[in-house]
Amino acid sequence: MADELFEGDFYTLTDEEGNESQFELIGSCEVDGNVYFALVPAEDDDVNQDEGEYVILKRELDEDGEEMLVTIEDDDEFDKIADLFDDEFSNFDYDEDDESDEEE
Secondary structure (H helix, E strand, O other): OEEEEOOOEEEEEEOOOEEEEEEEEEEEEEEOOOOOEEEEOOOOOOOOOOOOOOOOEEEEEOOOOOOOEEEOOOHHHHHHHHHHHHHHHHHOOHHHHHHHHHHH
């Protein structure tokens, strides 16, 4: 189960080629002592971005003890975490906030 949803934190991630991209955190969870993050690209002008798609990364420590986010290499681990996020996001009522705003 996702511990927190839609936190609204932004992260600048750097890929292996040194390219930086902005991502927004939409959820996090801790499973078996590991912390995982679900993020969506922050660029609104990306017309190729499919709604509902997000990236899942795992928090690890580098040799200096600094936190970094990495891709999940193990397919079984990735599938397990993706299922948890998918279940949590499918249970989220996106219209709930809209309805409460309309009632005020």
